[in-house]
Amino acid sequence: MPGARVKLAVQGLTKRFSPQVTVGPLSFEVMDGEFFSLLGPSGCGKTTTLRCIGGFETLSEGTILLDGQRLDDRPPHRRDVGLVFQSYALFPHLTVFDNIGFGLRLRKVDKAEIARRVRQMLELVDLPDVAERYPAQLSGGQQQRVAIARSLVLEPSLLLFDEPLSNLDFKLRIQMRYELRDLQRRLGTTAVYVTHDQTEALALSDRIAVLSQGRIEQLGPPGDIYERPASAFVADFIGSSNLVKARVRGPGGGADTAVETEHGMVLTIPHVADAAGTPVTLLLRPERFQMTAGNDGDPRAEPVANRTVANRFTARVRDVTYLGEDLHLRVVAAEQQPLLVSIKNSKGTRAITSGAAIALVIDPEDIHVLRR
Amino acid sequence: MPGRAPRFLWPFAIAVYALLLAPLVVVIAVSFGSSSTFDFPPRGLSLRWYRAFFSSETFVRSFFRVSQVIGLSTALVATVVGALAAIGLVRLRFRGRQAVETFFLSPLVVPHILLGAAVYLYLARLAWPTSSITLLLGHIVIATPYVIRCVTAGLVGMDPRLEEAAMSLGCSRAQAFVKVTLPLLRSSLVTGAVFAFIISFSDINLALFLAGPGAPSLPVHIFAQIQFEADPSIAAASALQIVIVGGLILLVQRLFRLRLMV
Amino acid sequence: MERAEPMERAGRSPAWALFVGPYGIYLLVFLVLPFANVALLSVYLHSPTKIAVAEFTGANYAKLWEAYYFTLFLRTLRLSLIVTVLCAVLGLPLAYLLARSTSGIKTLGLFLLIMPLMVSTVIRVFGWVVILGNEGLVNQALRLLGAEEGLRLLYTEGAVVLGLSQQSLPFMVLPIMAAIERISPSLEEAAQNLGASWGQMFARVILPLSMPGLVSGALLVFSVSMSAFITPALMGGRKGRMVGQQIYEEVLTAYNWPGAASLTIILSALMLTLVGLALWTTRRRARLEMAR
Numbered sequence: 001m002p003g004a005r006v007k008l009a010v011q012g013l014t015k016r017f018s019p020q021v022t023v024g025p026l027s028f029e030v031m032d033g034e035f036f037s038l039l040g041p042s043g044c045g046k047t048t049t050l051r052c053i054g055g056f057e058t059l060s061e062g063t064i065l066l067d068g069q070r071l072d073d074r075p076p077h078r079r080d081v082g083l084v085f086q087s088y089a090l091f092p093h094l095t096v097f098d099n100i101g102f103g104l105r106l107r108k109v110d111k112a113e114i115a116r117r118v119r120q121m122l123e124l125v126d127l128p129d130v131a132e133r134y135p136a137q138l139s140g141g142q143q144q145r146v147a148i149a150r151s152l153v154l155e156p157s158l159l160l161f162d163e164p165l166s167n168l169d170f171k172l173r174i175q176m177r178y179e180l181r182d183l184q185r186r187l188g189t190t191a192v193y194v195t196h197d198q199t200e201a202l203a204l205s206d207r208i209a210v211l212s213q214g215r216i217e218q219l220g221p222p223g224d225i226y227e228r229p230a231s232a233f234v235a236d237f238i239g240s241s242n243l244v245k246a247r248v249r250g251p252g253g254g255a256d257t258a259v260e261t262e263h264g265m266v267l268t269i270p271h272v273a274d275a276a277g278t279p280v281t282l283l284l285r286p287e288r289f290q291m292t293a294g295n296d297g298d299p300r301a302e303p304v305a306n307r308t309v310a311n312r313f314t315a316r317v318r319d320v321t322y323l324g325e326d327l328h329l330r331v332v333a334a335e336q337q338p339l340l341v342s343i344k345n346s347k348g349t350r351a352i353t354s355g356a357a358i359a360l361v362i363d364p365e366d367i368h369v370l371r372r
Numbered sequence: 373m374p375g376r377a378p379r380f381l382w383p384f385a386i387a388v389y390a391l392l393l394a395p396l397v398v399v400i401a402v403s404f405g406s407s408s409t410f411d412f413p414p415r416g417l418s419l420r421w422y423r424a425f426f427s428s429e430t431f432v433r434s435f436f437r438v439s440q441v442i443g444l445s446t447a448l449v450a451t452v453v454g455a456l457a458a459i460g461l462v463r464l465r466f467r468g469r470q471a472v473e474t475f476f477l478s479p480l481v482v483p484h485i486l487l488g489a490a491v492y493l494y495l496a497r498l499a500w501p502t503s504s505i506t507l508l509l510g511h512i513v514i515a516t517p518y519v520i521r522c523v524t525a526g527l528v529g530m531d532p533r534l535e536e537a538a539m540s541l542g543c544s545r546a547q548a549f550v551k552v553t554l555p556l557l558r559s560s561l562v563t564g565a566v567f568a569f570i571i572s573f574s575d576i577n578l579a580l581f582l583a584g585p586g587a588p589s590l591p592v593h594i595f596a597q598i599q600f601e602a603d604p605s606i607a608a609a610s611a612l613q614i615v616i617v618g619g620l621i622l623l624v625q626r627l628f629r630l631r632l633m634v
Numbered sequence: 635m636e637r638a639e640p641m642e643r644a645g646r647s648p649a650w651a652l653f654v655g656p657y658g659i660y661l662l663v664f665l666v667l668p669f670a671n672v673a674l675l676s677v678y679l680h681s682p683t684k685i686a687v688a689e690f691t692g693a694n695y696a697k698l699w700e701a702y703y704f705t706l707f708l709r710t711l712r713l714s715l716i717v718t719v720l721c722a723v724l725g726l727p728l729a730y731l732l733a734r735s736t737s738g739i740k741t742l743g744l745f746l747l748i749m750p751l752m753v754s755t756v757i758r759v760f761g762w763v764v765i766l767g768n769e770g771l772v773n774q775a776l777r778l779l780g781a782e783e784g785l786r787l788l789y790t791e792g793a794v795v796l797g798l799s800q801q802s803l804p805f806m807v808l809p810i811m812a813a814i815e816r817i818s819p820s821l822e823e824a825a826q827n828l829g830a831s832w833g834q835m836f837a838r839v840i841l842p843l844s845m846p847g848l849v850s851g852a853l854l855v856f857s858v859s860m861s862a863f864i865t866p867a868l869m870g871g872r873k874g875r876m877v878g879q880q881i882y883e884e885v886l887t888a889y890n891w892p893g894a895a896s897l898t899i900i901l902s903a904l905m906l907t908l909v910g911l912a913l914w915t916t917r918r919r920a921r922l923e924m925a926r
Contacts, residue, residue, distance in 0.1 A: 056823055077826040077835075089824035093842045102838075103828035154828065378832055385731050388724050389743075391800055392750050395761020398771065402764055410764045453657045460653025476657060479665065481854075481909055483861030485878050486898050487665070489885050493675060493895065494668035513664050516657055574754035576864055580882065591754040598760055598868060607764075610757040617752050625745060 002034035002206050007190040008053070008071075008158055012062035015048050023048045023214040025062060030158075030192060031206075035184055037193045039201040040211035041237065046194045049211075050160050053192065054083045066157060082151030086163045088143045090135035096122075096146050097131040103154045121149040124183070141172050148180075152187070159184070161193040165200065177203055198238045202226065210234050231372035235283045242284040242339050243370070250276050253310070256364055263337035268310035269367045281370040286328070286342035288366035291349075292359045312361045315339065319354050327352065331360075396614055403607035410604060421608040430593055431609055438583070439573055439590040442504055446511040446572035451565040453512070454519025455557075461520070462527040480517045484577035487513065492581040503584035510582045511572040518571060519564030526560030527553075559627040566624050570617055669902065676895035686891050694896035703880075710877045713791060714859035717798045721806040721855045722848065724799070729810035729847070730840065734819070751804045755864045762797050762869060763788065789871025797865040802858050806851035813847025814840060846915070853912040857905050877901065 006029045014024035023045035030036040038046035051057040053064055055076030064072040071079055090099050097118055098105075104114045122128050125145040135143055144164055151159060165173045165180075181204050184191050195201050201208050202222045209219045210233075218230040229235035232243055245262045252258030252268045259280060260266050267282070274280065292312060315331035318338075327349055329341040341360065343349055352358060403421055405414030425431050461473050479487070491510050495502065530553065538548035576591040583589050588596065590609060597606050676694055679687040697703060732743045750758060765771040766787040773785060787793055817840060825835040841848075863878035870876065877897060884894035 054823075054827060075826075076823070077829050077831055079827075081827070083824070083827040085820050085824060087818065087820055089818065089820040091821060091825075091839060102825070102830075106829045106834060150824075150828065381727055381731055385728050388728050388803070389746055391724075392803060393746060394765060395758045395800065396750060396753065397761075398764050399757060399761045409769060410767070453660065456653045457657040460650060464650050464653060466650045466654075472654060472658065475661065479661075481857065481905065482665075483857060483878075483901070483905065485861050485863045485881060486902055486905075487668075489881055489894060489898055490668035490672045491664060492885060493891055494671045496891075497671055509664060512660065516660075520657075570752050574752060576754055576756050580863075581885070591756045594754070594756045594760065595864070595868075598756065598763065606760060610754075610760055613757055614749075614753050618749055621745060621749060621752060625741060 003032035005032040006030070007032040007034070007067065008192065009065040009068075010049070010053070010062070011065070013049060013052055013059055013064065014061035015045075015052060015057055016060040021214075022060075026211075026214075026216055027062075028209055028216065028219060030190055033188045033190055034206045035181070035191045035193065035204055037195060037201040037205040037208045038211060039195055039198060039208050039237075040217075041196060043213075044211040045214040046196075046211050047162060050083075050162055050192065050194045053158075054081055054160055055079050080157045081160060082154060082156035082158070083160045084144075084147050084151055084162065084164045086166060088135075088147040088164075088167075090143055090146060090150075092135055095132050095134055096127075096138070099135065099146060100150045100153055102150065107154075117153055118149075121153045124152070125149045126179075140168050141176060144168065144176065145179075148183070152183075152189070157190070159189050159191045161191065161195075163195055166195075166197070173200075180204065202238070210237065212237075228368060229283065229370065232281060232370050233372075235368075235370055240286050240340060240342070242286060244282040244284060244337070244339075246280055246282055248272065248274050248276050248278045248280060256310070261335075261337055263333075264335040265313065265333055265337045267362075267367060268364045269369065270364055272369055283368040283370055284339070284362060285366065286340045287326075289339075289341045289343070289360045289362050291343060292361045310364055311367075312359065314357055314359050315341075317352060317354055317356045317358060320352055329358075331358070333360075399607050400611045400614060402604055403611040405604055405607075408603055410602075410607070421604040422612075424603070424605040425608040425612070428605060430588070431590075431605065434588050434590045434593040435609070435612070438504060438507075438587050442508050442511060442589065443569045443573040445508050446515050447565045447569040449508075449512050450515040450519050450568035451561060454516040454564060454568075455523050455561060457516070458520045458523035458527060462524055476520055477517045479514050484514065484575065488578040488581035491578075495582075501584075502582050504587050507579055507582040507584070507589065510578040511575060514575070514578065515568035515571045518567040519561075522560045522564035522567065523557060526557050530556055563624045563627055566620050570620055574613070574617065672895045672898050672902075674895075675892050676899045678892045678895075680890050680892040682889075685889050694892045695900075697893065698896060698900065706875065706877055706880060709791075709875070710860060713795055713798070713874070713876065714856050716795055717802060717859045718806075718852050718855045720795065720799045721803050722852060725803055725806035725810060725851065726841075726848075728803075729807045729844075730814055730836070732807065733811045733814035747804045747807060750800070755801065756868075758801060759797055759865055759868045762793070762800075766793055766796075766869075788869055789873060791870070791874045794862075794866050794870040794874035794876070797869050798859050798862055801862075801865065802855040805854040805858060809850035809854070810844055810847040813844040817843050849912050849915050853908050857908060860904065861901060 008030040010029070011027050012025040013027070014022065016022045026045070026049060028036075038049060040046050048057055052059055052072070055072075055074065059072050062072075063070060066080065071081075091102065094102065100118045100121055101114045104117060109117075118131070119128075122131060125148060127142060127145055127149070130138060130142065130146075135146065138146065144167075147164070165176055168176060177200060193201075193204060202225075205222055207219065207221050208225050210217045210225060212233050218225055218234045225234065226238055229238065235241045235243065246259040246267065247262075249258040249260050249266065255271045256268045257270070257272050257274075258266060258268055259282070261282075269282065272280070313333050315333040318330045318332055321328040321330075322345070325345060326342050327345050329343065329352065331339050331341055333339060401414055402410050404417050404419070406416030406418035406420065407414070457476055461469060461476070466472075488510065491506075491513075492502070495506060500506065534552050534556070535545075535548040538552045539545060543551060574591065575589070576595060579589045579592045580595070583592055590613065594606055594609055597603075675686055677690050677692065678694075679689045679691045680694065681687050698707070732740055732747075735743065763770065767773070768786070768788070770787075772787060776785065821839055821843075822835055825839045826832070830838065861878050862876055863882055866874050866876040867879050867882075870879075881894050881897050881901075884890040884897070
């Protein structure tokens with residue numbers, strides 16, 4: 001578990017490529033032993049930030065501290081930081097053994113010690129038999145593990161990952177995800193991980209920084225990022241979403257507030273302090289809708305004090321996408337409000353086809369107001 | 373960007389370039405000199421050596437009648453023959469294609485002096501006297517591989533599906549080739565032709581053996597002049613050659629990726 | 635780069651012959667036959683009156699073991715080796731810089747590299763004569779600085795090495811540059827990340843992986859130097875004489891055609907061996923290039 005000490009401090013990191021293209025200023029701290037992800041679409045600046053920490057880009061402004069010492073004024077070969085590349089960057093002319101031992105040989109460690117540590121590392125990444133092979137003879141997953149072993153054997157203070165799983169196929173990626181996490185937890189090495197895959201970030205991280213256009217949109221644990229996104233961008237980037245524009249109507253029963261969507265649908269949400277008429281953007285996650293029996297619930301009726309009947313409405317299914325585990329329905333609620341709904345595939349849902357009418361409900365607690 | 377190359381690399385590179393270009397720079401500078409000794413830097417500027425060049429009958433003949441004519445002829449023949457060969461090598465399938473390609477490109481690695489001696493002795497056996505024609509024949513051997521390389525690169529870099537698309541729209545195979553492939557090969561053909569010209573124009577080793585006795589090419593005449601009667605008109609002749617070759621290479625750089633050639 | 639799919643199937647002889655035929659026949663007539671003729675001539679008897687008599691003899695080859703020829707060959711080999719090593723040392727850093735530079739600098743660098751290559755050898759040598767001659771650039775500068783006597787720079791082995799190196803350098807740089815371009819920059823970064831300084835990274839990663847380019851370049855430079863004629867003829871004098879001059883003189887001046895033929899065959903055999911060697915080493919290393 002992450003400790004209380006700050007391992008890496010990035011302060012005001014800015015990289016100017018041109019007047020129009022700038023990354024930063026970015027500031028964040030990574031705690032000792034933490035698995036910290038930089039998540040965002042391509043071009044958001046996450047790889048640039050990583051490369052600045054690794055020393056392959058120079059900062060235009062700002063500082064980077066590792067264990068309290070300046071890191072950004074050191075050349076790349078003198079930072080106590082390991083970097084695992086997207087393309088693995090294994091040396092094709094060296095065996096697996098020599099690849100992993102590369103850094104140790106540079107540090108003039110004696111041969112017996114190198115052999116011991118390399119073998120130990122190969123055991124750790126579950127590749128005990130490939131020491132004498134060349135990288136070209138290994139599979140993608142094996143190459144990736146060698147790349148990790150090569151960095152880990154030097155026992156760096158910080159591990160950097162540049163989208164290491166993106167060249168692997170789907171199933172392998174999921175399996176490697178678990179292995180990576182286990183490895184990091186076992187060794188307790190602080191890790192900074194760059195990815196554009198939000199599922200990966202959610203699965204692996206203690207905390208995530210979501211980046212867009214060179215700035216941090218939100219920083220926090222996966223739960224916060226998913227359940228309480230700070231902006232429409234984050235909401236849209238992580239998981240699927242329905243972003244619904246609405247206006248505050250007034251009190252909605254109990255402590256709740258009633259809002260009316262741009263299509264005239266009335267919803268109950270937890271209390272907000274905004275005055276009537278204030279425009280708000282709502283986030284409704286597709287998997288939070290539930291199917292109810294019967295057709296009670298008229299979206300045009302006055303909101304009821306009883307929460308259990310709030311937010312019930314009927315909708316017409318426009319199309320069904322069968323995904324094995326789930327069904328994705330594109331529905332149109334009354335007043336032409338389009339919504340994406342995700343429900344679990346089961347006996348009861350088999351009958352749903354395009355054109356059917358279904359009854360849905362969503363708990364007011366599952367509606368999140370986006371402030372940006 | 374890979375982390376910093378040591379700072380001494382750039383000055384080192386510049387020094388190496390200085391070594392590479394020194395002779396050429398000196399020649400051009402001397403050609404504008406006003407004195408009849410090879411002064412560098414030249415003591416005064418003058419065009420007298422260029423005038424001397426153009427008033428020397430041998431120089432002018434070697435330049436215009438011999439070198440240029442043979443150069444252009446070489447370019448023409450080499451381009452046609454080479455383009456045909458390249459198309460055959462890339463687009464047609466036949467047994468031993470790889471071996472044929474190696475054979476066709478072999479003149480690139482045959483030292484010119486050995487080739488010159490061999491062809492000369494061969495012509496002697498056939499009792500065929502040397503002349504501009506024999507020089508042209510020799511130049512075709514060494515220039516065509518350059519065209520083959522250019523056109524091959526151009527063909528390989530082209531999407532073969534373009535021709536297929538044309539055929540699916542109604543062209544015959546030959547029509548598709550002429551209407552689609554040939555225009556796209558234009559820059560390769562021009563580049564190949566330019567290189568064939570340069571190879572012919574600059575050649576000295578073949579020319580020493582194969583040029584006609586009364587019709588030396590420009591490099592041959594320069595060679596003779598250096599040995600017997602050195603005055604800066606040689607520099608003017610040389611400078612002209614440098615400018616022509618340099619200009620042609622610049623032209624080619626705009627049309628095609630240069631480094632594929634050598 | 636994938637080859638474009640062949641359009642015709644095997645067996646379409648007419649079309650094949652039309653395209654590949656012209657140059658194929660041309661080379662047979664003007665490349666293969668001449669060398670076959672040379673091979674034949676090399677075992678003919680040389681006669682001062684009839685030049686070559688159709689009697690078989692090994693005398694032309696035997697003569698090559700005489701002191702004069704032997705020394706000539708040895709010197710040619712030695713100078714060629716020196717030039718090759720010099721070009722490798724000068725060319726490697728340049729190749730690296732060009733390979734890693736941005737497009738504008740690369741275009742300029744390539745232009746300045748190829749230009750001297752394409753200009754006629756005589757002109758390059760003429761330039762060196764102006765620079766190194768007794769009344770030349772260097773000596774003029776020395777005299778300006780107060781030296782009494784000039785340095786005898788021309789007509790030495792050193793001058794020949796200098797001239798040949800300048801000529802052959804592009805042949806070394808271009809293949810190495812191509813090889814380095816195929817090395818992913820992330821390999822350089824990985825090495826540095828693991829603790830290698832730039833020099834260590836260059837020695838342990840770039841050098842081994844650019845070896846095929848180095849071998850190609852060395853082969854080209856060596857063969858150009860071995861068969862050099864103009865440069866040693868004008869810059870070497872007696873001390874810097876090389877085999878190429880011998881061939882030229884025996885053909886055009888001494889009319890010892892069988893003798894010239896034997897020299898030609900020896901050199902050609904040497905070139906063929908080197909080419910074969912280079913191809914063999916390149917193919918062995920090629921499998922290492924597979925992982926990227």
